[in-house]
Amino acid sequence: MMPSHQILIILIIFNQLLNFCKVYGDHPCYDKVDGYPLNFGSTVHENTSLFACIDLCLKTENICKSFTYNFDWKTCHLSSTIQETRTTFNEFNIPNIAYYIKKEFCRPSCFFKKYEERYLHGFSYKTIKDTDTPDACLDLCLAEMETCNSVEYNIASKKCYLSRYTKEINPYAFRENCFFTYWERVCGEEPKAYACFETHNNHWLPRANSRLISENYETCLYECLISKKQCRSVQYDKISHECYLNENDSETEELIFNISFVHFQRSLDCTSDCSIEAHNGKVLKRLNIESERSLSNLDCIEQCFATDNCNSVQRNSDLAVCHLQIETKDNRPDNFESSPFYTYWQFNCP
Numbered sequence: 491m492m493p494s495h496q497i498l499i500i501l502i503i504f505n506q507l508l509n510f511c512k513v514y515g516d517h518p519c520y521d522k523v524d525g526y527p528l529n530f531g532s533t534v535h536e537n538t539s540l541f542a543c544i545d546l547c548l549k550t551e552n553i554c555k556s557f558t559y560n561f562d563w564k565t566c567h568l569s570s571t572i573q574e575t576r577t578t579f580n581e582f583n584i585p586n587i588a589y590y591i592k593k594e595f596c597r598p599s600c601f602f603k604k605y606e607e608r609y610l611h612g613f614s615y616k617t618i619k620d621t622d623t624p625d626a627c628l629d630l631c632l633a634e635m636e637t638c639n640s641v642e643y644n645i646a647s648k649k650c651y652l653s654r655y656t657k658e659i660n661p662y663a664f665r666e667n668c669f670f671t672y673w674e675r676v677c678g679e680e681p682k683a684y685a686c687f688e689t690h691n692n693h694w695l696p697r698a699n700s701r702l703i704s705e706n707y708e709t710c711l712y713e714c715l716i717s718k719k720q721c722r723s724v725q726y727d728k729i730s731h732e733c734y735l736n737e738n739d740s741e742t743e744e745l746i747f748n749i750s751f752v753h754f755q756r757s758l759d760c761t762s763d764c765s766i767e768a769h770n771g772k773v774l775k776r777l778n779i780e781s782e783r784s785l786s787n788l789d790c791i792e793q794c795f796a797t798d799n800c801n802s803v804q805r806n807s808d809l810a811v812c813h814l815q816i817e818t819k820d821n822r823p824d825n826f827e828s829s830p831f832y833t834y835w836q837f838n839c840p
Contacts, residue, residue: 519548519632520590527558527573527589535566540588542566545625547592548602548632554592561586570692602628602641602673609642609670611663614651621650624671631673640674685792686760687711687724694725694751695743700735709733711754712788716766716835724754760795765838773804773832775825777817784812791835804834 543566547554558567624643627650631641640653646669656674657664710733714721722739784790790812794803802818808831819826
């Protein structure tokens, strides 16, 4: 006969497995993932229900791409990333947890920003009566994620108004009223991929070596490549359009989550040991090894980095054409001439 303490252990494990295998309810924005995340997430909310945890991930004014919920401790762990998972724990230590990943159509880079005592007049596409609470109203918008971009709740009439538009459509229609609460979807811009930089959206390094105003990402990255000082990484403030050039990188310092920033780590393919000498209004004539269409100065420089034996490059801004070259102005000075349509860059690498 099996000893009583072994029976007790088996019953405990069996009970934990039963609890874990319960269906805790599906949500249109989440997939429940088999296994356990390797990292639970840095933001923790205690004494929270599963449904409150779901709401926190959807409504928090930060990026939340996944969350882990511990049913025993009632703790909610929000994460700005999608974690790797493992399938088993020690057999005597099976935590009663579940891991959820936000679905793509719920736009993981978005959150709903709340405005008290404000509403958007005249732009709702649906009105729902007898909505008990503001949170219930917001849930109605979340259930129509593909069409609902803002929502407002009238606490006096208990009416909920869903809208395809936000206050940006008509600032004059964004009005004050003490009975209303208004939310609108705010999305962090997703920058495109660049050959010379690894992109970390919604992150930054706390220290920067220099700052300048830049109208867009590409101008910021271009300034890093042609900087006379060593530039290993860049961060761009999406709100103020300030560009920060760094001698440090994410290999030596830890990135910090911040929805206002994009951090760009310079790749090894575009070695930061090379300096790039820029000459506006200059061209190295009749020495091209290859010509390509180029949408920007940054794109042109990246093409040269990606091409073997390319030591200089020039771009005709009028024709949007990039010319790659083995030769440079230093060894072919007679071919280096003035031209108002060109910018010439030379790579000086150790």
